[in-house]
Amino acid sequence: MVSTSYLANRLFTPAFKQLRRTARRTRLHNIIRILRQLLHFGPWRIVPIRLIRACKGPAMLSHAPSACGLHLNPYKVARTLHDKGVYPAGVISQATLEPLTRLTNQLPPEEYHQTHQSLSAVSAIAGDPAIQNVLRTYFGCEPVLIESSIFVTRCEQDLPVLDQNHYHFDYAGWQSMNVFVYLTDVTSDSSYHIALAGSHNAIGVRDIIKGIITDNEAEQRFSGQQTPITGPAGTLFFENVEVFHKRSRGNERRVMLNMAFTSHRNLLSYGRASRDKLKSQQSLYRQLLAEETGKPVAG
Numbered sequence: 001m002v003s004t005s006y007l008a009n010r011l012f013t014p015a016f017k018q019l020r021r022t023a024r025r026t027r028l029h030n031i032i033r034i035l036r037q038l039l040h041f042g043p044w045r046i047v048p049i050r051l052i053r054a055c056k057g058p059a060m061l062s063h064a065p066s067a068c069g070l071h072l073n074p075y076k077v078a079r080t081l082h083d084k085g086v087y088p089a090g091v092i093s094q095a096t097l098e099p100l101t102r103l104t105n106q107l108p109p110e111e112y113h114q115t116h117q118s119l120s121a122v123s124a125i126a127g128d129p130a131i132q133n134v135l136r137t138y139f140g141c142e143p144v145l146i147e148s149s150i151f152v153t154r155c156e157q158d159l160p161v162l163d164q165n166h167y168h169f170d171y172a173g174w175q176s177m178n179v180f181v182y183l184t185d186v187t188s189d190s191s192y193h194i195a196l197a198g199s200h201n202a203i204g205v206r207d208i209i210k211g212i213i214t215d216n217e218a219e220q221r222f223s224g225q226q227t228p229i230t231g232p233a234g235t236l237f238f239e240n241v242e243v244f245h246k247r248s249r250g251n252e253r254r255v256m257l258n259m260a261f262t263s264h265r266n267l268l269s270y271g272r273a274s275r276d277k278l279k280s281q282q283s284l285y286r287q288l289l290a291e292e293t294g295k296p297v298a299g
């Protein structure tokens with residue numbers, strides 16, 4: 001007969017030790033996150049920002065027409081972005097959008113990374129002169145594209161609430177900017193994006209420790225600054241990565257392109273997805289495009 005002490009030694013003790021190790025790791029992970037963010041958001045950040053501008057800038061603005069059909073005054077947009085952190089820029093042209101949505105309309109729900117490497121439509125949007133001019137003016141130097149992801153979200157009503165569904169902020173380089181493009185029509189029923197305008201200038205030590213804020217706290221601190229973004233497929237908006245934002249939990253499929261730019265290269269400049277994952281996503285794009293056009297796609 002198996003004794004209780006044998007069971008405790010062979011089963012429960014190792015399981016308990018593993019649990020304790022995981023808790024320690026999680027605590028350690030959280031401490032590292034807080035320290036990194038204190039370093040990033042401290043008042044000293046002005047030094048690396050100015051140094052990067054001095055070493056890399058200023059960037060020449062392009063006079064080439066926007067293939068996306070955007071008409072933006074880069075100085076005005078950059079000023080608004082410094083102040084509010086978010087700027088809805090309009091809807092991109094069908095000619096640019098359509099080759100991309102032909103593919104993304106068929107993609108299963110998932111996250112697709114480094115898409116500018118496989119999809120020429122994404123690299124065309126990322127390199128559009130109107131978008132680049134805004135980024136050059138905002139950063140004070142030539143921007144670097146560090147990530148381009150396509151997020152395909154299905155109806156979220158029956159899914160657990162995720163971190164992205166709470167107001168939170170992100171950070172990348174010393175200066176960073178997201179350029180988002182909706183690739184489906186996004187209404188108040190879809191998983192639309194909401195930003196708290198101006199909140200990138202109000203991140204405190206408490207926010208760094210907590211990481212997220214509740215809707216009630218958002219209402220108290222940023223009343224009237226909620227900026228929900230809805231619009232037809234092709235709606236493009238700029239958003240400082242450090243602005244408090246969240247994704248509402250919609251009841252229909254939503255597809256969004258997210259291009260993250262920084263003022264300099266960093267560890268994430270080459271993407272976070274594994275090489276195997278990128279390869280399998282690339283072959284999925286080829287297969288879907290071949291099915292759609294009836295012709296094999298080279299590459």
Ligand SMILES: [Fe+2]
Nearest residue numbers: 164168169170
């Ligand atoms: Fe986020």
